[in-house]
Amino acid sequence: MSDAPQERIYVITKPKDVADAYRNTESLSFNEFVQAVMRACDNTESCIQAMYTPLPRDKAGFANPQGKSLATLARQMHIHQLYPGKGLDFLERTFLEWFDVRMNMEKLHSGCSYATKRDDGDVVLPLMEWCSDFLISAGQRAYFGDELGQIDGNLVREFVKFDELSWQVLYQYPELLAGEMKRSRDVIQRALKKYIQLPQSQRSGEAWFTKAMENEMRALNIGEDDIATMLMTIYWVLNTSTRKAAFWLLSYILHTPSLILVIRNETKPAFNNSDGKLNLDYIHNQCPQLNAMWNEMIRMSASAALVRFITADTVIGGKVLRRGNRLLIPFRQLHFDKSVFGETADSFDHERFLEMKPSLTQSGTWRPFGGGGTMCPGRHAAKKCVLLFVVLLLQRFDIEVDGWQSLPVADEGKPVLGIMSTRENRDLRVRVTARKTFA
Incomplete structure (x- = not known):
């Protein structure tokens, strides 16, 4: 038997302790967790070392005035793409273009084999399958243009298989027990390798971040297999939550059908522009009911957790967390605190965000996207993509649950990067009809 000490996992749940953990960037490190995921995804040690080696301040490419590593710069680059501004506007326009031509009955009849x-x-x-098809395809096109889908037209299906088993990556499951997950992951990585082997002049329509990140990795002599693996991680983060967020938002709405009319009435002015263009700013800034429904769905469905490696003895909440162990902060329980969200915290009720706004989203118990230096940079893009999909769907179609079906139950037993899937992969059948009076 080994005499090596067993690693401990400390769990904290109090909002004040959570805030203290986020502020501590000296002795609580996220890097070890990321590197473990990189290894689980088959990145080589040379790639990991290259990604975490500080780079010159005057290097070419993305500015690096503080001499940080590419692993750190990658987050700043992604923020540059995903935060409000030209980069995010590009993504939203791409989402709109993709949805616009496909959200009609003819395309549903001809383009949806399911x-x-x-x-x-x-x-x-099947609602989850529909959301997965549309949202993953839209995200793939926004980040990689049309070429990746032309290389392999089955990536959406393969990604869903991978994503439903991706908890095996987070748990660092033994390879012998993770064959199906690895097979789907490898299919996507092979397609991404073929994608980066295309001359960049032959690729068009991709997000700035995709090409910029590839160029930064090539400048460090990182091999194409490792680059494809890194892009697979980006593909995963990009697509894992949007499809499930759209599913849960629509599921809650369809099980309270009166909300459909609320959304239609509130968003109708966005469709009445004289130039025929959809007023995106109106949807995001003039629709409090819709935004409250988004917040409530996120509160009910998000299940990410913070993981940190303790690099030095640290005091949080009056207790000493010993060096060499891990810290885990599950956020989900914070969102069901009845002292904050009321006695109906276990139920979907978007009006709590109307009555108590902005206090709820500014409280220490509101952590659907994490916090601190590792807060999800894609939260703005995910919200824009999902709300655009839902609004277009409800304005163009009549939609209802096909026969009596209870609301699916979320799968709380598996770790995820953001939004939970359904237990036993249960779907919800919906009946869709073209609206006679479209906004």
Whole structure:
């Protein structure tokens, strides 16, 4: 038997302790967790070393005035793409273009192999599969243009398989027990390798971040297999939550059908521009009901956790956390604190964010995207993408649950990067009809 000490995992749940942990960047490190995930995804040690070696302040490419490593710069580069501004506007325009041409009955009949056509012209769709198809495809096109889908047209299906098993990556599951996850992951990585082997002049329509990140890695002589693996991680982070967020938001709305009319009435002015263009600013800044529903869905469905490696003895909440162990902060329980969210905290009620705004989203118990230096940089893009999809869907179609079906139960037993999936991968059948009076 080994005499090596067993690693401890400390768990903290109090909002004040959580805030203290976020502020501590000296003795609580995120790097070890990221590096472990990189190894689990088959990045080589030479790649990990290159990513975490400080770079010259005057290097070419993305500015590096503080001499940080590419692993640190990558987050700053992604923020440059994802925070409000030209980069985020590009992504939203791409989402809109993709949804706009596909959200009509003709395309649903011809383009959705999983749809069941009714004699009356209606279509019955499995909602999660539909959301996954549209949201992953839109995200893929926004980041990689059309070329990646042309290399392999089955990436959406493979990603869903991978994503539903991606907890095995987070748990660093033994390879012998993770064969299906690895097979789907490898399919996507092979497609990404072929993608980066195309001359950049032959690729068009991709996000700035995609090409910039590739160039930064090539400048460090990181090999194409490792670059493809890093891009696979980006593909994962990009697509894991949007499809599930759209599913849960629509599921909650469809199980309270009166909310459909609320959204239609509130968002209708965004469709009444004289130039025929959708007023995106109106949707995001003039629709409090819609935004409250988004916040409530996130509160109910987010299940990310903070993981830190303790590099020196640290005091939090009056207790000493010993060096060499790990700190875990699950956020989900914070979102069901009845002293903050009220006695109905276990139920979907978006009006709590109307009545108590802005106090709820500014409280220490509101952590759907993490916090501190590792707060999810994609939260703005995810929200814009999902709300755009939902608003277009509800304005263009009549949609209802196809026969009686209870609200699916979230799978709280598996770790995720953001939004939970459904227990036992249960889907929700919905009936879709073209609206006679579209906004």
